[in-house]
Amino acid sequence: MSGEDELRRRLQELPGPAGRLDVDAVVERARKRRRPKVAAVTAAATGAGVLIVAPFVVPGLSPMSPSSTVMSEQGAGQEAAPEQEQAPAAGQDSGGDAGAAGAAQAAEACAIEDAEAAIGVDIAFEDDPGDGTADVAFTFLEDASFQVDGIGVALVERGTGRIIEAPDPADTAVDRLLGSGRHGSIEGEGGGTDGTVMLGVPLVLAAPVGCSGGSDHAAPAPLVWLTDASGAQRVVVGDPYRIG
Numbered sequence: 001m002s003g004e005d006e007l008r009r010r011l012q013e014l015p016g017p018a019g020r021l022d023v024d025a026v027v028e029r030a031r032k033r034r035r036p037k038v039a040a041v042t043a044a045a046t047g048a049g050v051l052i053v054a055p056f057v058v059p060g061l062s063p064m065s066p067s068s069t070v071m072s073e074q075g076a077g078q079e080a081a082p083e084q085e086q087a088p089a090a091g092q093d094s095g096g097d098a099g100a101a102g103a104a105q106a107a108e109a110c111a112i113e114d115a116e117a118a119i120g121v122d123i124a125f126e127d128d129p130g131d132g133t134a135d136v137a138f139t140f141l142e143d144a145s146f147q148v149d150g151i152g153v154a155l156v157e158r159g160t161g162r163i164i165e166a167p168d169p170a171d172t173a174v175d176r177l178l179g180s181g182r183h184g185s186i187e188g189e190g191g192g193t194d195g196t197v198m199l200g201v202p203l204v205l206a207a208p209v210g211c212s213g214g215s216d217h218a219a220p221a222p223l224v225w226l227t228d229a230s231g232a233q234r235v236v237v238g239d240p241y242r243i244g
Contacts, residue, residue: 106209106210106211108169109166109167109168109169109209109211110163110166110209110211110212111235112154112163112166112223112235112236112237113234113235113236113237114161114236114237115224115236115237115238116141118234118236119142119144119146119226119228119234119236120140120141120142120143120144120190121138121139121140121141121142121144121188121236122137122138122139122141122192122238122239123136123137123138123139123222123224123236123237123238123239124136124137124139124221124222124238124239124241125137125220125221125222125238125241126197128241129153129203129220129222129241130220132202132203132205133200133201133202133203134151134200134201134203134222135197135198135199135200135201136151136197136198136201136222136238137195137196137197137198138186138188138195138196138197138198139192139194139195140188140189140190140191140192140194140195141190141191141192142190143187143188143189143190144187144188144190145185145186145187145188145228145229146185146186146187146226146227146228146229147181147184147185147226147227147228148181148182148183148184148185148186148198148224148225148226149177149178149179149180149181149182149183149225149226149227149233150174150177150178150180150182150183150204150224150225151183151198151201151203151204151222151223151224151225152167152174152203152204152205152206152222152223152224152225153167153203153220153221153222153223154166154167154220154221154222154223154237155208155218155219155220155221156218156219156220156221156237156240157215157217157218157219157240158217158218158219158240158242159217161237162212162215163211163212163237164210164211164212164213164214164215164218165208165209165210165211165218166208166209166211166223166237167204167206167207167208167209167223168206168207168208168209169235171206171207173204173205173206174204174206174225177204177225178225178233179227179233181227183198183201186198204225218240219240219241219242220240220241221237221238221239221240221241222237222238222239223235223236223237223238224236224237224238
């Protein structure tokens with residue numbers, strides 16, 4: 001028996017005034033009151049179902065969601081990035097070492113004494129050294145005696161004697177000639193009247209090292225590797241060649 005039939009039966013069995021009730025009207029009103037309750041329960045149940053299911057369906061909210069895994073990896077990468085930026089690169093370290101080595105190399109190459117001040121001898125090219133050979137004149141302003149190991153070319157500013165470029169002392173061509181006495185020994189008395197000219201000297205061709213900024217008045221000057229009377233090896237530079 002349905003709920004409505006049961007309600008009809010009870011209303012009809014009521015004694016006294018119940019017989020005057022409109023049974024159909026009462027049943028209809030009861031039916032209308034029940035419908036909203038059924039609809040409300042259904043909506044509530046559906047909403048509850050959505051709330052329960054949503055955490056597992058919406059990407060990124062589930063702990064095992066692929067999207068959340070990707071985000072976690074990206075987050076870890078972003079956190080690690082600052083540490084990687086702070087860590088110095090190996091290339092930078094080696095670049096710093098190379099820079100220090102280059103500075104030391106330049107300092108050694110450019111630590112050249114002026115021949116006149118150092119040994120009391122004026123040294124000059126007698127002809128243009130551009131072809132790799134030259135006549136080299138030694139004029140003794142003071143008494144001196146030394147062994148000539150080799151002669152090369154430095155770039156020197158006329159008027160100031162500032163060295164702009166000099167042969168690299170680490171070049172094998174330079175290393176081979178040190179102490180060699182390749183050009184023999186020369187000596188002379190001071191006063192500026194005694195001198196020696198070495199003819200057709202093959203010049204040492206070595207890689208250059210920059211010592212200072214360029215100049216419009218730069219010219220080649222004889223750079224001489226020598227061993228003095230005490231046995232010390234020295235490097236001196238003469239006068240810039242006057243072209244023309």
